[in-house]
Each structure stands twice: as structure tokens, then as C-alpha cells.
Amino acid sequence: MLPIQTQSSSSLSQLHFPNPITSFSTFILLPSTPPSQPITRKRAPVTSNSIRMGVTSSSSSKWWWQRALGQRFNGEGAASFLRVAAAEPHLALPHISVPDIRSVDWPALRRLGFRGVIFDKDNTLTAPYSLALWPSLSSSLRQCRSAFPPIGIAVFSNSAGLKQYDPDGAEAEALEEAIGGIHVIRHEVKKPAGTAEDIERYFSCPASHLIMVGDRIFTDVVYGNRHGFLTILTEPLSLSEEPFIVKQVRKLERLLVNTWSRQGIQPPKHALVSEAKKCVKVSPLKD
Ligand SMILES: [Mg+2]
Known part of the structure; x- marks a missing residue:
């Protein structure tokens, strides 16, 4: 049985954390790597079976690293980090925290x-930069889809569907094909910046009736909490292709959240859920 963690649990703190001062400084001093113009490059056609976006034979490693860092670090992201850490730490606390x-x-x-x-x-x-659904998640995604008809579920990513990195929507289309037709919302502003308008329009309901699921605290959780979603934080599926600095920032994020959680800070109250634990499976691998 996988360990279950909710926001109120302190077990998230069982990680090895970096020195918060040096990690924080590194995070803030990172350059804003994404190019100001959409990247135009010659690349191999993206198909449902082409797994590594940006690692095709025609890609340069420079482009890959630019994108890898650019997807994770940007001016708004750093500003949001500072704002949340200084004045709105509750926005960084997910309602539910699970392994996956x-x-x-x-x-x-x-x-x-x-x-x-x-x-x-x-x-x-x-996995990062992949178009293939993580194999062990297919059953849960199917259950999710059947639980939320007719529109159900969608993807909102800082890679596929984001105009900056996917200006013609080719990667969004390829991803939709690879994950069984689940819609990828096209948008222009990276999480955590921007509004929830594109999502609310697609689902025809307010964000307070929707659930945001993601692996990044200062991206997915902050964005979701700021706009009234129920937020679910997952552990990252694979760290093997993440730059060292991104791994350090992840640890810093967890350190801060665990600290705030121990201090008794709670995530924003959500009208539809009074006790998040009831929505977590005791035996997630049984079905
Ligand atoms: Mg992510």
C-alpha cells in the first residue's frame, strides 16, 4: 500500500532538504531563460509514438535545456514565489497530497x-517532455474520466498547449492523441500567472467546481488555490531528466510547505470539501 499524505500530515518532511538560504538565492538569481519570441525550429513530426519532445534528432541540446529551464523559471514564477512566501503561504498548501x-x-x-x-x-x-502517459496511471485516468462525464477532464500545461512553446498547437494535438482524446487547453500565460478564464470557459463552470492536479507547489498548487480550485499535489513521476537546480528548487518548495504546515497554516477553505482525507484511497493499487 502506498503511503497516503494529506495537507495536515507532517510526513512530507522526511526528505533530505538543501540549505534553504543557498537554494533560495540560486532560485532567485536564475536568468529568465525562455525566449521572448516563440521558438521556431526544424523538428521531426510529432506523433503519438514520438516520445521525447525536444530530443528528436533535429533538436539541439541547447534548445532542450533552454526549454527545460524556461518551462520552470520565469519572472512571474519568481515574483509569485516571493509574494507567496512573504504574505500568502496558505496558497502553497495543497488540499490533498498523494504519491500519484x-x-x-x-x-x-x-x-x-x-x-x-x-x-x-x-x-x-x-514524464517530462514526453507524450506518453505514464503506464501505471492509465487505469486511474480512465476511472477519473468515467467519474466526470461528459466533459470530464482536461490538461493545462506549461509545455503542450502553451503558445510560447507550442505556437501551432502541434504538441497539444499529439498529446491529445496519445492520451485518448483528452483535451489540452490552449493558453497564452504560464501558470501560476494568468486567470482561470480559459479553463472555466472549457468546463462551463467556475473554478470552485473544478480540481487542479499537479506536481509543482509554486506552479500548480499556487495557481489552483489562487483561483479557487480544489488542489491535489502529486509526487513527480520521474526526476531523471530534470536539471539539478530544478531538483533543488523542488526540495526547497517541500521544505517551505512542510514548515508552514507544521506552523498550523492551512490551505484555503474549500466549500465542497471539509475533510480532504475522505477523497484519498486507502488501497490505491487494488483497482
Ligand atoms: Mg509538472
Whole structure:
């Protein structure tokens, strides 16, 4: 049985954490790597079986690293980090924290009145820069989809569907094909910046009736809490392709959240859920 963690649990702190001062400084001093113009490059056609976006034979490693860092570090992200850390730490606390989406009781969330689920892509449903669904998640994703008809679920990513990195929507289309037709929302502003308008329009309901699932605290969770979603934090699926600095920032994020949690800070109250634990499976691997 996988360990289950909720926001109120302090077990998240069982990680080896970096020195917060040096990690924080490194985070802030990182350059804003994403190019100001959409990247235009010659690349191999993206198909449902082409797994590594940006690592095709025609890609340069420079482009890959630019994108890898650019997807994770940007001016708004750093500003949001500072703002949340200084004045709004509750926005960084997820309502539910699980190892991966298999631990989520999707029918229970539907019965509470939620109308849809929005997933982050990288390290939540797929490995970073991959178009392939992480194999062990397929059953849970199917259950989620069937629990939330008719529109159900969608993807909101800082890679596929984001105009800056996917200007013609080719990667969004390829991802939709690879994950069984689940819609990828096209948008222009990276999480955590921007509004929830594109998502609310797609689902035809307010964000307070939707669930945001993602692996990054200062991206997915902060964005979700700021706009009134129920937020679910997952552990990253794979760290093997993440730059060293990104791994350090992840640890810093966890350190801060665990500290705030121990201090008794709670995530924003959500009208549809009074006790998040009820939406987490006791035995996630049974079905
Ligand atoms: Mg992610």
C-alpha cells in the first residue's frame, strides 16, 4: 500500500532538504531563460509514438535545456514565489497530497459536487517532455474520466498547449492523441500567472467546481488555490531528466510547505470539501 499524505500530515518532511538560504538565492538569481519570441525550429513530426519532445534528432541540446529551464523559471514564477512566501503561504498548501493520481478517489470527489478535473502534464501524467502517459496511471485516468462525464477532464500545461512553446498547437494535438482524446487547453500565460478564464470557459463552470492536479507547489498548487480550485499535489513521476537546480528548487518548495504546515497554516477553505482525507484511497493499487 502506498503511503497516503494529506495537507495536515507532517510526513512530507522526511526528505533530505538543501540549505534553504543557498537554494533560495540560486532560485532567485536564475536568468529568465525562455525566449521572448516563440521558438521556431526544424523538428521531426510529432506523433503519438514520438516520445521525447525536444530530443528528436533535429533538436539541439541547447534548445532542450533552454526549454527545460524556461518551462520552470520565469519572472512571474519568481515574483509569485516571493509574494507567496512573504504574505500568502496558505496558497502553497495543497488540499490533498498523494504519491500519484492512483490514490485519488475520483467518484468520491464527483459525489461532493465537483464537475471536472484539470491535470498538469509534465511529471503528473507523463514524464517530462514526453507524450506518453505514464503506464501505471492509465487505469486511474480512465476511472477519473468515467467519474466526470461528459466533459470530464482536461490538461493545462506549461509545455503542450502553451503558445510560447507550442505556437501551432502541434504538441497539444499529439498529446491529445496519445492520451485518448483528452483535451489540452490552449493558453497564452504560464501558470501560476494568468486567470482561470480559459479553463472555466472549457468546463462551463467556475473554478470552485473544478480540481487542479499537479506536481509543482509554486506552479500548480499556487495557481489552483489562487483561483479557487480544489488542489491535489502529486509526487513527480520521474526526476531523471530534470536539471539539478530544478531538483533543488523542488526540495526547497517541500521544505517551505512542510514548515508552514507544521506552523498550523492551512490551505484555503474549500466549500465542497471539509475533510480532504475522505477523497484519498486507502488501497490505491487494488483497482
Ligand atoms: Mg509538472
